[in-house]
Amino acid sequence: MLYMHDLWVNWFEGEENGYNVCRFHEWRKEDGIEIVDQIPLLLVEEQLYESIENDLQDLPMSLLQDVQKRTYMKRNQERHTIEYAAVVTNGHDVIVFDTLGYTLPVKKSRLIPRQERLVFEMVQGKKPATYNMEEQFTKEYHILSLEPEKMSGLTRRERQLKQLLMMALDQLKHSDYPEEIRYWLTEWNPVEYHSIKELTTDEAWERLYQGTSHGWTIHHEELCGKLVKGQPFFETIWQGEHQKAEKHIKSQN
Structure with missing residues (x-):
């Protein structure tokens, strides 16, 4: 499994739409930027990436098992284990998720440009992992969740x-x-x-x-x-x- 280290994240909680998970140039000084010590990196198929980026659906159990307790963050000089978290990419875009112990991507973040480029370098030439999704991803938009x-x-x-x-x-x-x-x-x-x-x-x-x-x-x-x-x-x-x-x-x- 691939891992990334010293990752800068800016969590957006409960956001189902990727356009509300702000990219680095829109981060604000008052945002709570955190540093992740270690986190798995997964190259996934397009449909699963879309589901993680643009919805709050349950993640495949096999994916959760693959990343379980493999993410570490430092708080007050102490290392804490995160239950389910990962960096995921489809090869041309990147998002980070943390489930807060649940089975859906409750918190999401983008990466700073340098670390985003590193993701693409690390997965270059590799095949995406296959995870079976229980339901086909069909996103529904409405007035409170615009296209x-x-x-x-x-x-x-x-x-x-x-x-x-x-x-x-x-x-x-x-x-x-x-x-x-x-x-x-x-x-x-x-x-x-x-x-x-x-x-x-x-x-x-x-x-x-x-x-x-x-x-x-x-x-x-x-x-x-x-x-x-x-x-x-x-x-x-x-x-x-x-x-x-x-x-x-x-x-x-």
Whole structure:
């Protein structure tokens, strides 16, 4: 078995979509970077890699047995054993997982570029290991888990705010005041005001969702800010992202 040593990881917990497991250039100073003493490296087939990167499904038991207690981390000068963790690659991309003792990849991380290149060098010319998956991997996307193309090209901050906007829209759809949907669609697209009045609630919501689910602009951000106003949970996320952005800008100056 191949092993990597002194690995830098930045864990993202409970993320099913790979686009939310941020690559090195999007790591922040406040992220909790950890060093892994030793961890197995697996070259796996494409379907299994996709499942690990973009879902939270149970991992093959044979894979878990192969990596069990083979990862070590140092905390306070003491070496701790990790139950199930590994670096996995399909030969052209890399992700690290830690199951926290469960059977699914609860925590995921990317690697720094130098260590990513080392992965590709280590597996070059090797055949991927075969692990039988109990179920065929078919990823289902929805408003709270958008398709990758709808997040493509967005920064970490923009992805976070877009997810917040989708959460707010989902809540709006199921609210006790469906007439608000036409109001917010008019806020989004005021030039269509007269035709919006003729839409059913479902038609209005679908048009609002389709209009906002692609890309990210200042118009998206303004709508998001208005939608979350007065909702403590959403406002906390909104303010947190803006504070992080301000810190990042100051650190660059």
